[in-house]
Amino acid sequence: MLQTIVLFILKLNGNNQLYLLMKLKDIIIVLLALIVFSIPVYAQKNRSLGICNINELIARMSLHEKALLIVGAEETKPLKKGNAIGAAGYTYAFPTLGIPSVVMADGPMGVRISPFRKQDLQSYYCTAFPSCSLLSATWNRELALQEGLAMGQEAKAYGVDVILTPGINIMRNPLCGRNFEYFSEDPVLSGYMGTSVIKGIQSTGIAACLKHFIANNQQINKLNNDARIPLQALREIYLKGFEICIRDANPWSVMSSYNKIGGLYTQANPELLRTILRKEWGYKGLVMTDWYKKRNTTEQVLGGSQLMMPGELSQVEEIENAVKTGLLPEERLNECVRDMLSFIYKVTKYPQNREEKFLNLKDNACLSRKIATEGMVLLKNNEATLPLEEKKLKVSLFGVSAYRSIVGGGGSSNVNKSYIVNIADGIKNVGMNVDSNLENVYEKYCQFQEALMIPGNAKSWEKLSYFRPVMPEMDITRNKKIIIDQATKNDIAIIVLGSSSTEESDRSLDETFGHSMAEKEMIEQVCKEFHAKNKKVIVVLNICGVIETDSWNKLPDAILLSWFPGQECGNAVADILTGKVCPSGKLPMTFPVKYEDIPSSKNYPLIGMTKEGKDFDYTNYEENIWVGYRYFTTAKKKVSYPFGYGLSYTEFVYDCPKLNKKKGKWIAQVQVTNTGDRAGQEVVQLYVATPSIGIEKPVYELKGFAKTKTLQSGEKQDVVITLTDYDLASFDINSSNWVLGKGKCDFMFGSSSEEIKACISRKITLAHKWKVNNVLRPIKPVSIMHLKNINN
Ligand code: BGC
DSSP, X not given: OHHHHHHHHHHHHTTOXXXXXXXXXXXXXXXXXXXXHHHHHHHHHHTSOOSOOHHHXXXXXXXXXXXXXXXXXXXXXXXXXXXXSSOSEEOXXXXXXXXXXXXXXXXXXXXXXXXXXXXXXXXXXXXXXXXXXXXXXXXXXXXHHHHHHHHHHHHHHHTOOEXXXXXXXXXXXXXXXXXXXXXXXXXXXXXXXXHHHHHHHHTTTOEEEEEEETTOOOOTTTTTOEEEOOHHHIIIIIXXXXXXXXXXXXXXXXXXXXXXXXXXXXXXXXXXXXXXIIIIXXXXXXXXXXXXXXXXXHHXXXXXXXXXXXXXXXXXXXXXXXXXXXXXXXXXXXXXXXXXXXXXXXXXXXXXXXXXGGOOHHHHHHHHHHHHHHHOEEXXXXXXXXXXXXXXXXXXXXXXHHHSOOOSOBSTTOOOOSOOOOXXXXXXXXXXXXXXXXXXXXXXXXXXXXXHHSXXXXXXXXXXXXXXXXXXXXXXXXXXXXXXXXXXXOSEEEEEEEOOOBTXXXXXXXXIISOOHHHHHHXXXXXXXXXXXXXXXXXEEEOSSOOXXXXXXXXXXXXXXXXXXXXXXXXXXXXXXXXXXXXXXXXXXXXXXXXXXXXXXXXXXXXXXXXXXXXXXXXXXXXXXXXXXXXXXXXXXXXXXXXXXXXXXSOEEEEEEEEEEETTEEEEEEEEEEOSSSOBOOEEEEEEEOOOOSXXXXXXXXXXXXXXXXXXXXXXXXXXXXXXXGGGOEEETTTTEEEEOSEXXXXXXXXXXXXXXXXXXXXXXXXXXXXXXXXXXXXXXXXXXXXGGOOO
16 A cells, blocks of 8 residues: 555656556545544544544444443543543543543533643633523523523633533422522523523534433432423423423533433433434434433433443443343444434534633623623612612621622532622622621631631632532621611611522521521611611522512512622622612512412422432422412412512513514514613513413413613613414323414513513414323322312
8 A cells, every 4th residue: 555655646746647547546545544544643633523434433443442432431630631620521532543532511600620730830710600590580591692602612711522501400399409500490481591501502612411301300319209290291391491492402412310200210211312302302412311320321321321421330341241142232332322423523523712712701700790780680679779879888788698608509510710709899899888897797707617617728719619618697686786886887788698509408498498597687686776777778688599588578678689699799789789780680480478388399308307208209290280480370379579570770661562473483572661760671571371272271371581672761672572383382181282272362471470561362263283202101190289279
């Protein structure tokens, strides 16, 4: 062959065309050989799988290599210079085959990697964005897209190929410890916000990973719990958001959940992964397992998992043996390998941008602040307490979380950020005077708690993430004089109530959904003393999600829900308090009056009390479709704050609702006018009451939403929301059909689920049906709650 190359070059130089023609066959062989042998070289040099024939590549792989490729590893050490350390996992590289390694990092509130690499003076901090619940409360798809894009750029610059986000599980119950990582109690809001995050990330050439498929709705025994979900709820509530993301955003990867459904682990469940995901929804991407849960690997592969994360070497052996004994047909293994290689090709396709010059942490911090500000929800604002126009106010700032603000939840979503702006700092940054005596009292308490809770050798960056304890509230009322003194000398009180949430456990009913004595007494005493002096009290909720508010929300003058707002926390809170930004966040979940009002509370585990059987080994989703506002609006049950609710500093009027059908699509339109005296944005929510089809249904359901631009006082905007017939369908379990019946259909434009501001109706003259597979039945019958049986 070498001789042929030499001859070819010689003759080519001599321009001997006859010779060239005669040797054409040899030349083709040489060129082919050059291409085949150069792929690995090209691939390694550029960290890209390059363009190759995947089937040929598979034919060159040994059984061992194939098995190793689909068994990922945990990131424990740098793979090679330039790769992110501290990422969640990676896949093995095969240099001789030209297959590079793929690095995966969490999500969902920023890219989670270690900020330092050995012998490297540079730092690799990432931006800590707000919790997904806050992002969802913006109801702004464009912002979600921008966040995805920013995360994608950071991942790219730091050598990460896959971001393990978004998680769009439904907030079935407020005690779920991971709700802060999720978007909503509603699948349409979750699905569309998740879609935007995925599109943003993938526009940078980085893969998103849609998780946790499906029904990871409780943390207690999440590893083995069987979620027994009636089929109507399964289709309409728990699968719907995933279906939207797969259809509209095509995530390059999906992560199954830890739990079981239909008695089988989701990662080994062919009805879920093959029948629904692949056949019904046409998904062609990669399905990986959630971390560290090795189960029967052959069943996982047969069930539809293609990447075991992070796998164990024993699994490689398991796969090899299964193929050798015929338990696992090699073609099934090849299917996984094929999907893995296409995935690796996609995520390593644009290696040239892997440089930090594409990273702009300052811009991303501004984006984090913008999102945080836009997602905060003003729950109460009596007598226009807010905004605080007077900049030089003397403020009594109560609550530990004012000085050690909670910017994110615990667990895999914890981002290594370079700084945190506490609420106290944010308030000082806008020129207000935070009382220093009170600050000193809290500072001493915080330092004392930190000495107890943080290991002595913790590094300063670790203290911003892994070792940032959420402290119990200090009992400030033990010294009554402090509060009286504060009320005498300062203009206003701001109380910050903080409560934690983490992936590792569910929240407790008493302490994190409810309140400690120290918290209750702080609110009561501060309100009493400040009101006695005619001074206002504002409560800022620095919390993950739904808490009890009914017992105290009448006391303060204003309540701002700031969630877990990311690294720019204090600045974002100050933006809203001072009116620099007009609040426009709306609740993505309902705040009930009490926990027991929530239908799922009858079938949800409580920490320390549920150790086996019901709600532990299995959970019956008896409430069926009655999740969140679907229940409260239909049952007309009083809530503290409804789904979709949020106040503004200005006012909006909705006019001229219109409805057209063009090319099979419903186009719903309404005119929104800012009738107040400040600029602001409004979230328009489209609820639809569809014709009866003889099954139990909510009175109306969210089908679409849109956010206006910032409207100046007096300015108008036509808001347009587009829907298909399929979007309006309900699931009939008897026929296994999605059905849209004939009859009157009401399109309602609301500023919350309880405040419908304009409505337009149409008659649907033709019924529609979409057949799907009758799969994923609970292994034991679940008795279903019917709304008429509820005693209101
Ligand atoms: C979590 C996933 C996460 C993974 C990697 C698991 O424990 O459930 O959401 O992506 O760890 O950190």
